Amino acid sequence: xxxxxxxxxxxxxxxxxxxxxxxxxxxxxxxxxxxxxxxxxxxxxxxxxxxxxxxxxxxxxxxxxxxxxxxxxxxxxxxxxxxxxxxxxxxxxxxxxxxxxxxxxxxxxxxxxxxxxxxxxxxxxxxxxxxxxxxxxxxxxxxxxxxxxxxxxxxxxxxxxxxxxxxxxxxxxxxxxxxxxxxxxxxxxxxxxxxxxxxxxxxxxxxxxxxxxxxxxxxxxxxxxxxxxxxxxxxxxxxxxxxxxxxxxxxxxxxxxxxxxxxxxxxxxxxxxxxxxxxxxxxxxxxxxxxxxxxxxxxxxxxxxxxxxxxxxxxxxxxxxxxxxxxxxxxxxxxxxxxxxxxxxxxxxxxxxxxxxxxxxxxxxxxxxxxxxxxxxxxxxxxxxxxxxxxxxxxxxxxxxxxxxxxxxxxxxxxxxxxxxxxxx
Amino acid sequence: xxxxxxxxxxxxxxxxxxxxxxxxxxxxxxxxxxxxxxxxxxxxxxxxxxxxxxxxxxxxxxxxxxxxxxxxxxxxxxxxxxxxxxxxxxxxxxxxxxxxxxxxxxxxxxxxxxxxxxxxxxxxxxxxxxxxxxxxxxxxxxxxxxxxxxxxxxxxxxxxxxxxxxxxxxxxxxxxxxxxxxxxxxxxxxxxxxxxxxxxxxxxxxxxxxxxxxxxxxxxxxxxxxxxxxxxxxxxxxxxxxxxxxxxxxxxxxxxxxxxxxxxxxxxxxxxxxxxxxxxxxxxxxxxxxxxxxxxxxxxxxxxxxxxxxxxxxxxxxxxxxxxxxxxxxxxxxxxxxxxxxxxxxxxxxxxxxxxxxxxxxxxxxxxxxxxxxxxxxxxxxxxxxxxxxxxxxxxxxxxxxxxxxxxxxxxxxxxxxxxxxxxxxxxxxxxxxxxxxxxxxxxxxxxxxxxxxxxxxxxxxxxxxxxxxxxxxxxxxxx
Numbered sequence: 001x002x003x004x005x006x007x008x009x010x011x012x013x014x015x016x017x018x019x020x021x022x023x024x025x026x027x028x029x030x031x032x033x034x035x036x037x038x039x040x041x042x043x044x045x046x047x048x049x050x051x052x053x054x055x056x057x058x059x060x061x062x063x064x065x066x067x068x069x070x071x072x073x074x075x076x077x078x079x080x081x082x083x084x085x086x087x088x089x090x091x092x093x094x095x096x097x098x099x100x101x102x103x104x105x106x107x108x109x110x111x112x113x114x115x116x117x118x119x120x121x122x123x124x125x126x127x128x129x130x131x132x133x134x135x136x137x138x139x140x141x142x143x144x145x146x147x148x149x150x151x152x153x154x155x156x157x158x159x160x161x162x163x164x165x166x167x168x169x170x171x172x173x174x175x176x177x178x179x180x181x182x183x184x185x186x187x188x189x190x191x192x193x194x195x196x197x198x199x200x201x202x203x204x205x206x207x208x209x210x211x212x213x214x215x216x217x218x219x220x221x222x223x224x225x226x227x228x229x230x231x232x233x234x235x236x237x238x239x240x241x242x243x244x245x246x247x248x249x250x251x252x253x254x255x256x257x258x259x260x261x262x263x264x265x266x267x268x269x270x271x272x273x274x275x276x277x278x279x280x281x282x283x284x285x286x287x288x289x290x291x292x293x294x295x296x297x298x299x300x301x302x303x304x305x306x307x308x309x310x311x312x313x314x315x316x317x318x319x320x321x322x323x324x325x326x327x328x329x330x331x332x333x334x335x336x337x338x339x340x341x342x343x344x345x346x347x348x349x350x351x352x353x354x355x356x357x358x359x360x361x362x363x364x365x366x367x368x369x370x371x372x373x374x375x376x377x378x379x380x381x382x383x384x385x386x387x388x389x390x391x392x393x394x395x396x397x398x399x400x401x402x403x404x405x406x407x408x409x410x411x412x413x414x415x416x417x418x419x420x421x422x423x424x425x
Numbered sequence: 426x427x428x429x430x431x432x433x434x435x436x437x438x439x440x441x442x443x444x445x446x447x448x449x450x451x452x453x454x455x456x457x458x459x460x461x462x463x464x465x466x467x468x469x470x471x472x473x474x475x476x477x478x479x480x481x482x483x484x485x486x487x488x489x490x491x492x493x494x495x496x497x498x499x500x501x502x503x504x505x506x507x508x509x510x511x512x513x514x515x516x517x518x519x520x521x522x523x524x525x526x527x528x529x530x531x532x533x534x535x536x537x538x539x540x541x542x543x544x545x546x547x548x549x550x551x552x553x554x555x556x557x558x559x560x561x562x563x564x565x566x567x568x569x570x571x572x573x574x575x576x577x578x579x580x581x582x583x584x585x586x587x588x589x590x591x592x593x594x595x596x597x598x599x600x601x602x603x604x605x606x607x608x609x610x611x612x613x614x615x616x617x618x619x620x621x622x623x624x625x626x627x628x629x630x631x632x633x634x635x636x637x638x639x640x641x642x643x644x645x646x647x648x649x650x651x652x653x654x655x656x657x658x659x660x661x662x663x664x665x666x667x668x669x670x671x672x673x674x675x676x677x678x679x680x681x682x683x684x685x686x687x688x689x690x691x692x693x694x695x696x697x698x699x700x701x702x703x704x705x706x707x708x709x710x711x712x713x714x715x716x717x718x719x720x721x722x723x724x725x726x727x728x729x730x731x732x733x734x735x736x737x738x739x740x741x742x743x744x745x746x747x748x749x750x751x752x753x754x755x756x757x758x759x760x761x762x763x764x765x766x767x768x769x770x771x772x773x774x775x776x777x778x779x780x781x782x783x784x785x786x787x788x789x790x791x792x793x794x795x796x797x798x799x800x801x802x803x804x805x806x807x808x809x810x811x812x813x814x815x816x817x818x819x820x821x822x823x824x825x826x827x828x829x830x831x832x833x834x835x836x837x838x839x840x841x842x843x844x845x846x847x848x849x850x851x852x853x854x855x856x857x858x859x860x861x862x863x864x865x866x867x868x869x870x871x872x873x874x875x876x877x878x879x880x881x882x883x884x885x886x887x888x889x890x891x892x893x894x895x896x897x898x899x900x901x902x903x904x905x
Contacts, residue, residue: 028654029729036733043760050759121463122456123470137886138879139840142854146879149871363745369847370855381751391755399744399752406743 047392060397062388063088069383071374072290073097076210084384091379092401098296098375099362105301106361107354110308117313128309135306141367143303148295148371155188158282178276185276185283190290192276192283199270215269222261229257292373296365304361308354315350316342348420355413359406366402376401487512490519494866517867518877523579524860525877528696528851534624534688536581538699540589541621543572545706547596548614551607558604565600565607569593615710622695622703624687628676636672640664653812692770696851698881703770705839708777712838713831715778716785721815723786724793734786741783746841749776754848773845781838788834792827793819825900832893836886843882853878 017027051057063085070080075093078086117128135143161178178185185192202214233253241247276286319342327337366377374382376398385394444450457467487506492498495514502512518525527535546568554560572593576586599606610617613634620630640660648656680686695703722734741749753776754769761767796819804814824831846855858874861867 025727029727031658032733033729046762047759049763053763116466119463119466120456120459121466121470124466127470127473133887134883137836137840137883137890139843139854139882141843141846142875142879142882145855145858146871146875149875153869153871366745366747367844369747377745377747381748385755392759395748395752395756399748402745402748403740403743407739410743 051392056390058393060393062384062390062393065388067384068387071379073293073374084380084388087379087384088376088397091374091376094293094373094379095362095365095375095377098293098300098365098368098373099358101297102300102304102361102365103358105297106304106308106357109301109305111312113305114309114312114316117309118316132306132309135303136310140299140303140364141370143299144296144367145370147299148291151186151291151295152188155186158185158187158189158278161185161187161278161283185278187283189282190288191294193287193289194273194275195286197272197274199272201269219262219265222265226258226261230254233257290373292368292371295371296368296373300361300364300367304357304364307357307360311353311357312346312350314353315346315348318349319345351416351420352413355409355416359409359413362405362409363402484511484513488515489513490515492516493520495868495870496866514870514873515877517861517870517873521857521861521867525697525853525857527699528857529694530696530699531688531690531694533582534690535579536576536585536589537621537624537687539575539579540572541618542702543568543575543593544610544614544617544621547593547600547607548611550600551605551611554604556605558601561600561604561607562597565593565597569597615707620687622699623690623692625689626676626680627685627687628679628683631679632672632676633668635675636664636667639667692768695770697853697857700770700845700850700852700856701839701842704774704777704842704845707774708781708838708842709835711778712781712785715782717789717820719782719786720789720793723790738783738786741780742787746777746780746844747847749780750844750848752776769848769850773848773850777838777841777845781834784834784837785831788827788830789823791830792823792825795826796822828893828897828900832889836889839886839889840882853881 017023064083067084067087068080078090113128204213237250274285276283327341368375381398458464487502489498489501498514550561573590616630643663644656644660647659722730753772804818843854846852
């Protein structure tokens with residue numbers, strides 16, 4: 001009779017590397033590692049041979065030579081005499097500009113659409129369903145190009161805005177007029193917006209060759225200070241309410257704290273607006289925003305909003321009906337129920353897909369290439385690459401930057417996920 | 426006894442609810458005008474719909490289908506409905522129809538991609554209706570009839586039409602007599618489609634097929650001795666030896682003996698929806714198995730395999746598809762041995778497969794993670810080995826859970842095929858539309874081509890998402 005304790009002696013035989021599950025995993029991993037290393041060695045070897053064949057080397061020194069091309073949207077100063085590295089920075093900032101604007105718009109539109117899709121209103125719910133389905137099932141590239149084409153083909157040319165003396169005499173209206181009380185002009189070239197100007201600016205300085213505007217900094221500081229004071233005020237009011245049962249009136253104090261300092265500061269600096277004016281063949285003055293930016297932002301926002309809407313809808317539907325019924329039973333009103341019971345739980349479901357949607361938006365900004373928007377892909381991976389012929393370095397650097405951005409966003413996502421995870425015991 | 430008391434002997438017929446509580450009015454009150462806010466919403470929605478209709482209906486109803494240029498279209502619209510009228514110029518789609526579908530593909534060979542497309546449905550039949558005689562026959566029959574009609578429409582020569590009709594008739598008969606046998610078409614389809622699309626000598630694909638057959642044979646013989654994974658490696662080595670050394674000699678010999686060939690089509694001539702479908706379908710079919718393997722690798726207990734899988738998945742999910750496509754365009758030249766000439770479409774397809782499989786892997790990992798631990802333990806308790814457990818217990822459940830995610834990845838992938846235009850291929854959206862819009866006859870046209878391309882993409886993607894919903898319902902086995 002064999003007993004369970006009669007285990008065979010553990011003498012190691014070579015065949016155990018294949019047949020024994022304890023050792024087999026080591027064999028497999030060893031082989032896999034070997035194959036992968038061989039593969040990479042092969043790649044590196046090929047690359048070295050190819051580079052030698054073409055008489056090239058690997059080096060990032062080209063980043064410090066003169067770029068020599070113009071970029072029409074620049075958030076920090078840049079001329080064609082600047083370096084390729086500067087062009088890279090401009091591209092990166094342009095990427096962020098579109099990404100941030102599109103994330104913001106997509107969230108606003110998406111949340112609205114997601115809630116409206118669940119509304120009792122039959123017509124609105126259907127309309128929103130159509131919107132979501134249409135935008136989700138058609139490629140983003142089509143929306144980007146279509147928006148761009150509509151902007152540049154259907155908007156009037158600048159000279160249509162021209163009002164000459166003969167036209168006034170004949171009582172003729174110009175072919176096109178500026179929108180919003182003559183402040184905004186959308187031509188087939190760009191969108192022209194009024195720009196804020198200061199009579200007595202606070203000046204600025206250069207930090208790492210990036211100009212810092214003190215006036216903007218001061219305004220931001222004042223706004224942040226006001227918000228902080230307002231929060232302290234509300235906290236105090238709440239404390240008084242909890243101690244005495246009476247809540248002191250705060251609304252006019254809040255308004256005062258929030259708005260008066262900013263307005264005082266801006267008047268002291270002499271804020272006025274510079275409106276775009278037609279001079280010669282195009283509008284001068286104010287901000288001129290290229291259609292590539294506008295179209296890219298609008299298209300990405302509308303497209304991603306449909307995804308955001310779906311995740312918002314899924315999040316709200318994921319909260320069981322019992323939760324809101326319990327809240328009603330406690331006597332909470334519908335909007336308090338939404339704010340205090342449903343939303344805090346729904347956010348747990350909504351936010352993770354939302355953050356990964358932000359990640360997608362950031363990656364999708366690369367599609368701006370199709371309408372010649374000069375983002376990171378357009379500068380580093382486009383013109384710089386073509387001018388210097390350093391494909392390997394440019395592509396690797398560009399992938400690395402996108403990878404870092406993605407990993408940063410995923411880190412934020414993971415931190416959020418761990419912080420809201422249901423604490424189970 | 427006075428008869429003054431009154432006792433009702435019949436019930437009064439129930440009166441109707443008040444007018445505001447029934448019929449259309451009730452529905453309107455409840456669904457459209459239930460409060461001030463809802464009323465405002467309804468009015469805004471009605472206004473939006475009205476603007477849409479007002480803008481699009483006259484434009485659509487004035488559509489012109491027969492014209493040679495945009496100017497001619499405009500003239501016809503003005504002649505029909507007055508100076509201010511606008512009208513859609515679908516004549517552009519009519520004139521450029523073939524280019525939208527096939528790009529620059531050889532005109533006399535249009536029957537080849539069309540047949541390949543029809544055969545795809547035949548190949549799909551066993552997947553959709555395995556062993557079901559009636560639906561399989563109906564599907565194959567309908568596809569056959571449509572194929573013959575399409576070939577007539579494309580002006581194919583009658584020889585090819587007759588041949589295709591005969592082949593499709595045989596396939597329909599097979600579907601009726603032995604529906605399970607259609608699996609052979611499914612297995613052979615990739616090679617058949619490749620040969621139909623690119624052409625050249627018939628012996629090239631045959632040689633490749635022999636390689637796969639060697640792989641399968643070696644794997645089948647050796648797997649009972651050395652286990653599944655090692656057997657796969659051995660089979661792969663055997664097949665590689667065949668492909669690397671023997672195949673060329675074999676195919677050249679056969680080609681000189683029996684030269685059977687179709688006109689060779691260069692990859693540059695592929696375009697339009699043909700290109701989108703070739704890239705999309707290949708990538709969809711190939712990325713699923715690779716994605717499954719990657720997901721298993723990521724869930725594996727072996728640290729090296731796990732790290733490699735995680736690195737691969739996170740890298741490809743972290744970079745935009747365009748950069749990967751450009752890398753395929755610029756960097757692959759450096760990574761491959763000198764003077765390797767690699768077809769651009771093939772490069773793009775490989776890159777798209779790799780990219781998509783990273784996304785699929787994450788979706789399937791979600792499905793694997795959602796399975797209760799008990800399932801894995803039960804499989805172990807039954808004494809199943811790793812691959813048996815995956816095949817019989819884990820994967821069927823995990824895949825079922827991840828169907829919505831997988832299909833939405835597929836939809837995303839199909840939509841992303843439009844990006845290949847940015848590396849110089851002629852996809853329907855950027856490539857063909859750009860060509861059409863830069864033609865002097867159609868200069869200034871923008872709504873029509875984009876609406877047309879968008880409508881086709883919408884049709885494909887929307888039906889995919891509907892099919893996934895149907896599948897989800899069909900496979901739902903929990904009774905909740």
